[in-house]
Amino acid sequence: MSSSRGVWLAWAVQALLVLAVVAGAVWVVHHALEVLRARGVRSGFDFLTEPAGFSISEGWLDFDASQPFWRAFLAGLINTVRAAVPAAIFSVVLGTLIGIGRLAPHVLLRGICTAYVELLRNVPLLVQLLMLAFAMANLLPDPTEPVRLLPGVWLSKGGLSVPWPMVGEGGLHFELPERGDFGVSGGAALSPEYVTIVAGLSFYSAAFVAEIVRAGILSVSQGQVLAGQALGLSPVQQLRIVVLPQALRVIVPSLTNQLLSLTKNSSLAVAVGYPELVSVANTTIGTNGRAFECIAIIMAVYLLLSLLISFGMNRYNARVALRGWR
Amino acid sequence: MRSVTQGPIAWRSELWGSPLRSLATVLLLALLAWGGFHVVEWGIVHAVFRPDAEACRAVQHGACWGVVAEKWRPMLFGRFPYEEQWRPAVAVVVLSAVTMLSAWPRSWRWWLVPLWIVALLLFVLLMRGGVPGLIHVPTGRWGGLPLTIGLAVVGLALAFPLALLLALGRRSGWPVVRTLSASYIELVRGVPLISVLFMASFLLPLLWPAGWQPDVLVRVLAGLALFVAAYLAEIIRGGLQAVPRGQTEVAMALGFGRWPVQRDIVLPQALRLVVPALTNNVVGTLKDTSLVTVVGLFELTGALGLALGGDPTWRPFYLEGYLFVAAVYWVLCFGLSRYSVWLEKRLSAAP
Numbered sequence: 234m235s236s237s238r239g240v241w242l243a244w245a246v247q248a249l250l251v252l253a254v255v256a257g258a259v260w261v262v263h264h265a266l267e268v269l270r271a272r273g274v275r276s277g278f279d280f281l282t283e284p285a286g287f288s289i290s291e292g293w294l295d296f297d298a299s300q301p302f303w304r305a306f307l308a309g310l311i312n313t314v315r316a317a318v319p320a321a322i323f324s325v326v327l328g329t330l331i332g333i334g335r336l337a338p339h340v341l342l343r344g345i346c347t348a349y350v351e352l353l354r355n356v357p358l359l360v361q362l363l364m365l366a367f368a369m370a371n372l373l374p375d376p377t378e379p380v381r382l383l384p385g386v387w388l389s390k391g392g393l394s395v396p397w398p399m400v401g402e403g404g405l406h407f408e409l410p411e412r413g414d415f416g417v418s419g420g421a422a423l424s425p426e427y428v429t430i431v432a433g434l435s436f437y438s439a440a441f442v443a444e445i446v447r448a449g450i451l452s453v454s455q456g457q458v459l460a461g462q463a464l465g466l467s468p469v470q471q472l473r474i475v476v477l478p479q480a481l482r483v484i485v486p487s488l489t490n491q492l493l494s495l496t497k498n499s500s501l502a503v504a505v506g507y508p509e510l511v512s513v514a515n516t517t518i519g520t521n522g523r524a525f526e527c528i529a530i531i532m533a534v535y536l537l538l539s540l541l542i543s544f545g546m547n548r549y550n551a552r553v554a555l556r557g558w559r
Numbered sequence: 560m561r562s563v564t565q566g567p568i569a570w571r572s573e574l575w576g577s578p579l580r581s582l583a584t585v586l587l588l589a590l591l592a593w594g595g596f597h598v599v600e601w602g603i604v605h606a607v608f609r610p611d612a613e614a615c616r617a618v619q620h621g622a623c624w625g626v627v628a629e630k631w632r633p634m635l636f637g638r639f640p641y642e643e644q645w646r647p648a649v650a651v652v653v654l655s656a657v658t659m660l661s662a663w664p665r666s667w668r669w670w671l672v673p674l675w676i677v678a679l680l681l682f683v684l685l686m687r688g689g690v691p692g693l694i695h696v697p698t699g700r701w702g703g704l705p706l707t708i709g710l711a712v713v714g715l716a717l718a719f720p721l722a723l724l725l726a727l728g729r730r731s732g733w734p735v736v737r738t739l740s741a742s743y744i745e746l747v748r749g750v751p752l753i754s755v756l757f758m759a760s761f762l763l764p765l766l767w768p769a770g771w772q773p774d775v776l777v778r779v780l781a782g783l784a785l786f787v788a789a790y791l792a793e794i795i796r797g798g799l800q801a802v803p804r805g806q807t808e809v810a811m812a813l814g815f816g817r818w819p820v821q822r823d824i825v826l827p828q829a830l831r832l833v834v835p836a837l838t839n840n841v842v843g844t845l846k847d848t849s850l851v852t853v854v855g856l857f858e859l860t861g862a863l864g865l866a867l868g869g870d871p872t873w874r875p876f877y878l879e880g881y882l883f884v885a886a887v888y889w890v891l892c893f894g895l896s897r898y899s900v901w902l903e904k905r906l907s908a909a910p
Binding site: 243246247248250251254261264265268269338339340341342345351352354355356357358359360361363364367368371372493497498500501503504511514515518524525528531532535536539540 | 588732739877878
């Protein structure tokens with residue numbers, strides 16, 4: 234491409250390519266609108282201000298059938314975050330423990346952690362979620378006879394009840410759920426669908442986080458560990474002071490991808506009846522047939538979430554990376 | 560931190576080397592014994608293996624494997640006509656045999672491509688029929704394991720050429736090509752597969768005139784391939800970046816053209832480097848095919864719903880059904896990931 238003729242040719246071909254892509258996109262949209270009009274289907278985003286006609290059973294944002302669609306999508310998005318953030322925290326904590334456990338100087342512990350990873354990551358998340366949902370709905374005791382897992386933690390077909398911080402007269406205190414004649418009251422009552430999606434996502438992602446953590450620890454050279462030993466550091470100190478800070482440089486970029494995939498995987502909640510964004514969009518398509526608009530909303534929101542997570546994790550990565558090695 | 564030595568002797572000191580270790584060992588053994596006892600009691604001792612729903616309902620703390628004995632055909636083959644189910648079985652065997660042959664690095668020759676084309680044609684012929692001797696089975700009745708494997712294999716086969724173009728495009732010297740490829744890859748990787756499948760199932764029909772509808776299987780396959788291509792492209796790009804730049808420069812200096820350099824020098828090395836990562840992606844795609852249940856195709860996960868959902872006699876034993884389906888997926892995926900580890904070792908050992 235050194236000759237000027239070659240440069241002109243390259244630009245001409247690229248200009249044609251841009252034209253072809255733009256023309257293709259315009260044709261597809263135009264054609265789709267035409268087909269919609271021919272079938273008498275209305276299109277556009279004007280439906281967002283109309284009453285939704287369906288209700289959303291749970292979430293931080295109250296929503297009933299008389300409120301507009303845009304509020305339903307907002308409630309769905311908030312529910313996505315409500316499921317993805319706890320799942321991300323649980324999976325990172327559990328995954329880190331299992332990843333370290335896979336390298337522990339104890340053969341039984343290594344075996345258990347390896348078995349966990351190999352079992353969980355080789356079965357589709359959807360199958361695990363459906364299995365969990367079935368177990369929650371059929372195998373647990375009725376809400377009137379809950380099992381106590383820990384003091385103040387109750388599990389039944391009605392969901393999971395956990396202690397929750399409340400601001401009362403005596404300042405901040407934790408309200409413990411109490412068992413009464415008609416089930417558990419007080420604390421935070423989490424629906425079975427919510428427990429299914431958070432637990433399923435956490436357990437599944439933990440297997441991948443464990444592999445990332447393990448690879449990160451293995452990337453730190455053995456000499457560093459031996460040097461730590463020579464300095465008289467305990468095994469926990471070796472891990473905390475010598476290994477983990479260096480391993481983080483390898484871990485953080487892969488962990489970013491894993492968190493992105495966790496967020497996208499939260500869309501599988503549609504299959505277990507937890508009303509997050511994709512579920513709300515699916516219901517909306519069933520109600521008014523605005524498939525194009527609803528799918529555009531899903532894609533736009535997920536792209537935005539992905540960008541936000543990438544941005545946040547890149548900031549964190551800049552902090553753990555070696556100076557000059559960004 | 561890390562165990563340097565391994566084997567039974569190292570294990571003994573790991574298990575009983577100090578009082579603390581012995582305590583941990585005893586605790587873990589107790590945990591394993593407790594868990595193992597319950598699993599064996601539920602899954603074997605108290606389990607019912609006969610396809611006898613009465614006996615299954617009578618047993619309190621035992622698995623009902625009878626549901627698998629009774630329903631394994633609809634679980635594995637979905638709604639495929641009962642008498643014709645030898646066809647999907649043979650189709651699965653054909654694809655598995657060709658896959659295993661391709662797994663052997665010595666068979667990485669040109670004849671693998673025509674072999675795959677013949678195998679895929681045979682697969683479609685067996686599934687679809689419509690020739691003398693084989694009655695026609697519409698794609699709506701395909702299901703179960705053959706659909707899972709077929710979707711994964713054909714989806715990947717369709718995605719691969721596109722991924723290759725995208726990977727080369729993202730490294731192109733032409734800014735427009737680079738931007739277009741990068742935007743496509745990042746756009747697709749930013750959205751969940753479910754939204755792409757919704758698009759294939761709800762939106763693609765709008766692009767055709769009302770009278771003519773492409774088959775839902777074809778649309779889903781197109782969506783899956785477009786989705787997988789973005790991930791494959793990034794893996795291939797990783798391989799392309801690992802080939803030293805000097806090789807390109809030397810080849811150019813020797814008079815190779817722009818495309819022959821990529822085709823004969825860079826790509827063969829790059830693809831060889833990324834085969835383990837590609838295998839991991841195959842595992843991911845195989846697991847992802849379970850999502851097509853959401854848009855109404857009954858592959859392995861969906862076929863279970865078909866087999867048990869409409870049958871009140873066996874519906875209470877979904878858990879055993881899920882465990883069976885999970886076991887099938889596990890065998891396939893674990894086998895592939897072990898293969899990937901083996902291949903990585905073998906390729907890194909090769910000169």
